[in-house]
Amino acid sequence: MIPVKGVTDQKIAVLGLGRSGLTTARALRAGAAEPICWDDNPAARARAEDEGFACRELTKPGAFDDIAALIVSPGIPHLYPRPNPVVRAALRAGVPVDNDIGLFxxxxxxxxxxxxxxxxxxxxxxxxxxxxxxxxxxxxxxxxxxxxxxxxxxxxxxxxxxxxxxxxxxxxxxxxxxxxxxxxxxxxxxxxxxxxxxxxxxxxxxxxxxxxxxxxxxxxxxxxxxxxxxxxxxxxxxxxxxxxxxxxxxxxxxxxxxxxxxxxxxxxxxxxxxxxxxxxxxxxxxxxxxxxxxxxxxxxxxxxxxxxxxxxxxxxxxxxxxxxxxSYPGLPHRSQRIAEAGGVFYVNDSKATNVDSAAKALSAFKKIRWICGGLEKDGGLEGLKGATGEVLKAYVIGREAAQFAMQLDVEAEVCTTMAAAVTRAMAEAEPGETVLLAPAAASFDQYDSFEKRGEDFIAEVQARLKE
Structure with a gap:
């Protein structure tokens, strides 16, 4: 652990008690500060209290009177599209706002x-x-x-x-x-x-x-x-x-x-x-x-x-x-080759959560059976046009799969679920082709993270290869 410097005997507020927030609170305590924690999630506050950290509702009047700084977790907006209420309260109180990167x-x-x-x-x-x-x-x-x-x-x-x-x-x-x-x-x-x-x-x-x-x-x-x-x-x-x-x-x-x-x-x-x-x-x-x-x-x-x-x-x-x-093995969920069977390659690029990263994944392989879809990001799918030349067919997942499929410039089948998409892609794939998961979308309509989505793809492929 890196103990935080220059905070001895200061009360430092920590907003957001996920992985980075709890780690920040521990590092502040190691630096002889007194962390004052808050998270809207009661379960997160309970975890912090179990470690001996004090929790305080930071939007109440006077909550920042004795606070020297506010440390904000990455997922919490501090300016756009609008400041989190706790951040706004700190700004109005003139309390410096920072994050764990600044402390590091x-x-x-x-x-x-x-x-x-x-x-x-x-x-x-x-x-x-x-x-x-x-x-x-x-x-x-x-x-x-x-x-x-x-x-x-x-x-x-x-x-x-x-x-x-x-x-x-x-x-x-x-x-x-x-x-x-x-x-x-x-x-x-x-x-x-x-x-x-x-x-x-x-x-x-x-x-x-x-x-x-x-x-x-x-x-x-x-x-x-x-x-x-x-x-x-x-x-x-x-x-x-x-x-x-x-x-x-x-x-x-x-x-x-x-x-x-x-x-x-x-x-x-x-x-x-x-x-x-x-x-x-x-x-x-x-x-x-x-x-x-x-x-x-x-x-x-x-x-x-x-x-x-x-x-x-x-x-x-x-x-x-x-x-x-x-000898570099590559990273999970990033152009990760997970299997080869019957001359067909299976590649997991669940990290391709935006249009540009999906287009780059599509350019890396030939004769692609493309599994895509999910929570569409701002800007739509316009950036995919011209990048789908090697796509034989798309198999679209996600809650809005039909709308997603309508925007593609290739033949697309609405599958909705990963299980259906993998089943259809594997059934139609021929030797020399690649079944590629490159969603061009966020995962949060169906999964907690892109990692979970990639793991589901791997599990579905492996299960069907064993059949």
Whole structure:
């Protein structure tokens, strides 16, 4: 655990008592603060009280009179579409509002670091898609070479729940826009921006607010090295803002699908399955990504470029990174090959919760029997047009499956349930085809999470393969 610094004998309010909220309360207590907790869910409050934490209704008059700060869990809105009532009460009382990411960055370094031969590093990854794979791949590379590495944030453990990093250790964080938007301290050594596509627009009042939340990690974080995906205009703009000129190699530009100019300082890009690194106009490394089973498709090649660039920024050699990538197994629910039978492949990409990530999954495979549908996100399915060329047929799940199916530009069968969709897709699949779950929608109309949806897909496939 990372004890929170600078809070001795202070009363700190914690709003939201899920995984990150309870961990925050524990870390505050470890830092000699007095956490004052609240959650609208009585069961969550009961769990906190069982651990000895005091709970207080924070919207009552005077509730913030003795509170030094309010720490808000990621899922709770602090501004758009409207502030949570507790957050608004804190704002009116002039109480600073922060989150666990801000507490982490102000608390992770200790006096012990001065005695280390190599100071620990914090690498933070943000963007719309590919964050989890980039973090997991980089963590895998570091473990492969024997570096002490921990994953935290939206993947692995909560940021305050990890062990204090040791001599030469690396902490790799996955940070969502919810987390970067509110944190009062953001000071990574290396920051990565993967890409930007529409998502969470209601939470950020549009695309501009969404990009601004991501940009804070760089503009306010001041990383020593910034790795920026430049396949969208926002990434190009961000790289330009952070760079002092074409030869400034503090910015590493990353792309999938386009060759970047070798004169632009430091760049890493992938084309036709080959990763290339250029520095100061010369090629410094290359990797054939096509045979790496854990990284299928151009979208994963972009993730590979970002992780490669971060590993290079830490001083690792190209051939060492390539050897580590070869053994990367991939992440569950992200282009995860779960079975092969009768010449048919079965792939679980339940994490494809928006249109852009689903389109990228569709581009990674041939002859697809596509299971899709769920809780449709803002913006509709317009972004899928032109991405369904390899789709033989769609099998649509979800409570609004019929409406979802009407928006697709391929033959679609309304199945509603996962069981029906898997049954129909498997019955019609032929050798050389892929049955792919890539929903292009959130899971919450039928499942508690995308993980549960993916697990259901796996269970249905495995059950029918045993028949």
């Amino acid at each position: 960055f102000r608390s992770v370094a200790t006096s012990e670091w001065e005695e280390f031969d190599t100071a620990p590093k914090v690498i933070a990854v943000t963007g719309s898609n590919g964050k989890s794979t980039t973090v997991a791949l980089l963590h895998h590379i570091l473990e492969h070479v024997g570096r002490d590495s921990q994953m935290a944030g939206n993947i692995g453990r909560g940021v305050l729940d990890i062990d204090p990093p040791r001599d030469g250790g690396v902490v790799v964080l996955e940070l969502s826009s919810y987390q970067t938007d509110l944190a009062r301290a953001l000071t990574p050594d290396v920051a990565i921006f993967t890409n930007l596509t529409p998502d969470h627009l209601d939470r950020h009042a549009g695309m501009g607010g969404y990009f601004a939340a991501k940009r804070r990690l760089f503009a306010e974080g001041g990383p020593d090295r910034a790795i920026i995906g430049v396949d969208e205009d926002e990434g190009l703009f961000l790289a330009d803002q952070l760079s002092e000129g074409p030869a400034d190699d503090r910015v590493i530009r990353v792309s999938s699908g386009q060759k970047l100019s070798g004169d632009a300082g430091w760049s890493v890009f992938a084309r036709k399955g080959f990763l290339s690194e250029y520095r100061k106009g010369r090629q410094a490394g290359s990797i054939d990504l096509r045979a790496i089973a854990g990284l299928p498709g151009a979208h994963n090649h972009q993730n590979a470029c970002a992780a490669y660039a971060a590993a290079r920024a830490l001083g690792l050699a190209p051939r060492v990174i390539e050897a580590a990538m070869q």
